[in-house]
Amino acid sequence: MSVTTSEPPEQRASRDATTLRSGSLGTADIAFFVVSAAAPLTVMAGVAPLAILLGGIGAPVGYLLAGLTLAVFAVGFTTMSRHVTSGGAFYAFITRGLGRPVGIGAALLALIGYNGMEIGVYGLLATTTRDTLHSLVGADVPWLPVSLAGLVLIGYGGYRSIDFGAKLLGVLLVAETGILVLLAGGVLLKGGAHGLSLASLAPAHVFVPGTAAVLAFAFAAFTGFESTVIYRREARDPERTVPRATYAAVGFLGLFYAFVVWIAVQAFGDDQVVRAAGDDPAGLFFTAIATYVGGWAADLMHLFIVTSVIASLLAFHNAINRYALALAEEGVLPRRLGRVHARHRSPYVAGLAQTVLGALVVLAFWAADADPYQQLLLWVNTPGMIGLLVLQLLAAIAVPCYFRRVRHTEGALRTVVAPVVAAVLLVTAIVLVVTHIDLFTGASPAVNALLVVVAPAVFLLGLPLAWWLRRARPDVYTGFAAEPDEPAGSTGATVPPVSAK
Template identity: 70%
Template sequence: MDVASAPRKGSPEGAAGQRGGGPPGPGRGGLGVADIVFFVVSAAAPLTVMAGVAPLAIGVGGIGAPVGYLLACATLALFAVGFTTMSRYVRHGGGFYAFITRGLGRPAGFGAATLALLAYNGMQIGVYGLLATGTQDALRVLWGVEVPWPVIACAGVFVIWFLGCRSIEFGAKVLGVLLVAETGILALLAAGVLLDGGARGLTWDSFTPDNVLTPGTGAVLAFAFAAFTGFESTAIYRNEARDPHRTIPRATFIAVGFLGLFYAFSVWIVIQAFGSDRVMRAVTDDPLGLFFTATSQYVGDWAATLMHLLIVTSIIASQLAFHNAINRYGLSLAKEGVLPEALGRVHPRHRSPYVAGIAQSILALLVVAAFALAGADPYQQLLLWMNTPGMIGLLALQAITAVAVFRHFHRIRHDEGRLRTVVLPLAAAVLMAGALWLVISNIALTTAAPFTTNAVLVLSVPAVFVLGVLLSLRTRRSRPEVYEGFAAEPPEASSSSSSPRG
């Protein structure tokens, strides 16, 4: 049936809600709100985003750049309203692809699943290039040591595999420590600037219309939306969350709100550190040294040195968060028969999808080796060329999911208000589509690659989605039982959720 009775507003989740949906998986019930927030925020790598990317946003958007991060936060908050409302009706642990299957049907769900695999692997593997360059910088600054980047990247693959193989609770603790450290160093910088009054006294020039409504604002938004990657992690960990009915929405809004305010505040602080009239000159002279210079001046050289180390740990935290997300995608798809069954094996002690973790790590090693043998640059090519389709893919999934939320509630009986099921999902879909256009139209700013390379990177996203749709049609013919079971609710939840259209 296309329409079935859905759980009423305010009704208890019952046994299905407590256990989570989808196929059997890792140990359940161990993650609280804070744990899931750590996964989402760590995947975004806030210190790395600020020190490595925010100066570029200031360079193209001027001192009004902080508002770009607030606008991106507001858009994602609108999206989160429909997303978290629908999360009470989708007890499957497959993230966006389960939502899209419910709202738009199995072919679209297959396309979303393959696109998610491309996006998350692209984001995770590409960042090994950033890990290599960040570690090289730290070793050079601290000890004057030079280490080839492929050696660092391969060592990073091993570290992430080891951490990912451990229990999800262990991973949350690691991410919690690393996240506190990386946000702590930026908090020290903020305290120093605020206590000293900045370079010219604290001003609010960044938030005036003259500095916000500029031609560069669109480019700033492209950088800003990219800074929120990892948004889906809240739904991916549904099966391992305590009381997911409450945990998932709370973690989603806390993560998005924290990131938006933290980004905007940190960018405003560094502008105050140099002064609104001089920060553009500082960005032009040394963009990647902007935060380090400010930290040395307002906190001390020791803090700037520590920042080099914390950027490395920030990248490791991001890698681990994405690695865990990919493994759980592999687990869900393997349990449903779409991927090889072996990928669905769970570690008997740690309850982690360790075989999927091994497969993802091998893939990462192969990609890193290919770029190294080709003599590629770890930052300009491994990072940017792998991350670009990943970033575009995740934005596309968010836009499609917003449409799926609207379609889902249009097709079932429910007691949710129109604001959460119609108005905000459609508004989010339009805004996410606009964000996607901004990112694609400003793609040269993030890749510094020629037109042909950029075209391949961008077109790979719809190509993979179409490939997933074609896979669904083939599966429907050759393995109808797998097709019918794709993203299905568990038996105990099937009576209270809608079935996807074929």
């Protein structure tokens, strides 16, 4: 006689309720999170005019080059994602390739980087909302209530299920990209200012002194695209969904950015667009859409910039919560942060902690009488951007190191050539951003120096933390970034990875 044992239904339901909701996200859903984090409308209307001012009519090509660089990075990145399935994403990849001390430093850098990218944007939310209300109804509102209301709204969005977030971001993303497509349609139908031109693609206009600055802006515009792997545990068929979403996000952003910047050039003409960008950079896109579509479309663009910022905040908030969840499960952060909501299956405690942290930072800048854009956004956002670029570089280096030590059937193009090329290109990107840091911050040299050193300083803090964990909490140290089915203490060097099939 055989005996069958199983969990009681209520115990099984209780256990299942403590995990994220698997199989919830398809390729489009994950791509929505990634593209929304990049905030295409905000990047175009707020930053692209500066790229045109500095780089001239060749600026569209800068976005293509940045997209190509990150597509090369995605080759090795997505290949490794089929073999490393930990919820820690960046820090898990780096740990498996470069060791636990480096991985723990990367985990701290990921927390600071993503929090910096998100919390600073509450300053942008305040300024865009204030500008929109002033433009539409002539009202002037203080910035603090807007930022605090945004914190509550985003906190609620993160508290709800991932399905809710995906649907909301889908709607908001369609709105912000749709208004840019509307602008493009108006310019193309009317033939631009002086007829459509492809002079932006000419080498003489691409390889100019300002191209370095354009590339710095362009790389910053893709920040957060790599967060596709964070949603692996909630993805349907993650071996296929995650790589597809990554390539879809990078491809869309690169082509869309370049196309929209080219449209802006056509709207004013090759010989006038730089002057127009210099005269009114903040109003360049609003002037263009009012001219080619109508004043009502400019009003819509004002509204959709606000929703674009909200979408970016929610996307980064969800990514941060899942990083915190993974680190809580690792034992590096307090275990309480790893609690998952019984009904929504969201990391709600981590979300609450992130919302409280955001509120404290916002209130601190308000108490210091800081400007929400010049200080809160730029001073908090910039170290986060640099931190994520450094994480991308470390992940690119980790890929060939990992595959050199494990048995696999992947080709050298994916495991060696593409990651090495990506690492070289990412070093170039980091150098461009750091050497043009004043364009991002508008701050003094002393402040810029401080903002640049935040990322390496946080990373280096991980080394003594790793040493302490190894001595004081060896179980946490040896289990850090381990695969669910692998013995504690292994770094994956002798364990065959998951089949790529």
